[in-house]
Amino acid sequence: QSVLTQPPSASGTPGQRVSISCSGSNSNLGRNTVHWYQQLPGTAPKLLIYRDDQRPSGVPDRFSGSKSGTSASLAIRGLQSEDEADYYCASWDDSLDGWVFGGGTKLTVL
Amino acid sequence: QVQLVQSGTEVKKPGASVKVSCKASGYTFTDFYIHWVRQAPGQGLEWMGWINPKSGGTKYAKNLQGRVTMNWDTSINTAYVEMSSLRSDDTAVFYCARRTWDFWGQGTLVTVSS
Numbered sequence: 001q002s003v004l005t006q007p008p009s010a011s012g013t014p015g016q017r018v019s020i021s022c023s024g025s026n027s028n029l030g031r032n033t034v035h036w037y038q039q040l041p042g043t044a045p046k047l048l049i050y051r052d053d054q055r056p057s058g059v060p061d062r063f064s065g066s067k068s069g070t071s072a073s074l075a076i077r078g079l080q081s082e083d084e085a086d087y088y089c090a091s092w093d094d095s096l097d098g099w100v101f102g103g104g105t106k107l108t109v110l
Numbered sequence: 111q112v113q114l115v116q117s118g119t120e121v122k123k124p125g126a127s128v129k130v131s132c133k134a135s136g137y138t139f140t141d142f143y144i145h146w147v148r149q150a151p152g153q154g155l156e157w158m159g160w161i162n163p164k165s166g167g168t169k170y171a172k173n174l175q176g177r178v179t180m181n182w183d184t185s186i187n188t189a190y191v192e193m194s195s196l197r198s199d200d201t202a203v204f205y206c207a208r209r210t211w212d213f214w215g216q217g218t219l220v221t222v223s224s
Contacts, residue, residue, distance in 0.1 A: 088155055096171075098171050099157035103154040
């Protein structure tokens with residue numbers, strides 16, 4: 001049972017916009033920023049969004065993040081086949097005094 | 111360019127210990143904490159803890175305290191994680207990552223099997 005809750009799966013067709021949610025609590029998302037990672041099969045995770053809505057250099061602006069209260073969301077517009085991957089959210093948890101991750105969302109491009 | 115290169119696959123018996131290394135290059139090693147994260151087969155990511163290579167300070171995930179130790183060697187820009195009393199459910203890929211989560215190692219598979 002992950003501390004941050006994500007839907008196990010999401011899907012969309014090429015060109016569509018999809019959104020992945022991440023739900024937490026006051027001890028994590030309510031007080032701290034959220035990061036998002038993309039993990040392609042058999043590879044290490046890659047930082048996609050940091051501090052709620054910031055994109056590292058090299059990440060396409062098709063990817064965007066937002067947060068409100070204890071919930072966060074990753075949006076992908078103009079979906080492409082190479083976006084098929086697992087996506088994870090993460091945040092610092094003040095109660096656990098450590099980093100916590102969501103359970104991950106498997107995105108399928110139909 | 112920044113790189114984190116980890117040691118190779120490990121196979122251990124239950125009850126044994128394992129030590130995984132993470133060699134950093136392309137930046138000042140002591141400027142960034144190193145996180146350790148593990149991922150069991152088909153499962154999600156689990157934070158194990160971090161080490162501050164400048165001070166040697168560590169913080170471990172509460173559920174792993176007592177079984178995990180992190181240390182470092184600044185002379186060779188390398189961080190280590192050691193896990194003891196291994197069980198079959200510790201089988202996982204171990205990753206190191208820089209504090210800012212922007213660079214990750216390639217992962218090290220640790221298999222625990224009798």
